[in-house]
């Protein structure tokens with residue numbers, strides 16, 4: 001089968017003919033890949049940003065946001081079923097797995113990070129219990145599998161009337177804005193990309209703040225406003241700098257993006273305002289069900305931008321150069 005193989009840090013993925021995966025247990029399922037989204041996580045792996053935290057053994061097929069069609073294996077699905085991969089294969093035994101937070105399992109396996117992923121014609125899924133049946137266009141569905149689940153998980157507990165600041169306008173942020181509007185929150189968005197801010201407005205954002213690159217702080221234009229929640233979809237030094245000052249009393253900062261910034265909050269600010277800080281990594285299977293339901297109700301545009309597998313390095317470049325308005329999705333054939 002054809003696959004995009006990651007061989008060396010900093011190098012383009014190599015399009016190769018590799019062996020079709022072979023099933024070895026009853027739980028395993030072989031999927032014919034219909035669409036796989038391209039995530040910033042793929043770029044982090046390729047650039048070697050995560051080599052200490054999340055070591056990736058090469059060669060490996062990347063791609064962790066996967067929609068496929070069941071070809072063989074397992075007992076719960078029929079041949080031809082369209083499925084979304086919940087891509088955090090936990091041990092099912094530890095306290096995190098038992099609570100449903102498979103993504104925090106110390107033995108978690110992720111396709112496209114620890115095991116071969118979806119930038120290929122076929123992918124082997126280790127456990128059918130982590131598959132969810134879906135209906136619709138696989139290209140449009142793919143961004144839900146990671147970006148959508150993450151956005152849904154990042155907006156948990158937010159309710160009507162809450163003032164929320166969304167930092168960033170990447171694929172996950174643009175999904176979160178729509179989810180927040182479905183919850184009737186008051187949504188503000190800050191970004192240094194005017195085209196994407198216009199998109200955020202089109203998707204329902206109530207207030208948008210454009211930050212010129214020459215401004216000293218990302219938040220200069222928002223001084224004086226207070227938010228119940230700030231969700232940072234970037235996580236860089238720039239987006240974390242001084243951010244806590246914009247939180248209202250009992251406000252909560254949720255950090256989703258993984259650009260490796262350093263967060264520093266004056267301790268007295270934290271205590272006197274009763275602030276909370278939470279990291280958001282992916283989501284639960286319930287989050288996946290929630291985001292699929294919302295998509296099925298027609299309230300979510302996933303903004304998929306399709307590329308063929310042969311064009312995957314173009315997709316990665318376009319993502320790096322911020323040329324994609326939404327989510328790049330790879331179609332293997």
Ligand SMILES: [Zn+2]
Pocket residue numbers: 039040041042064146147
């Ligand atoms: Zn991802």
Ligand SMILES: [Zn+2]
Pocket residue numbers: 090091092093094095096097098105106107108
């Ligand atoms: Zn576990």
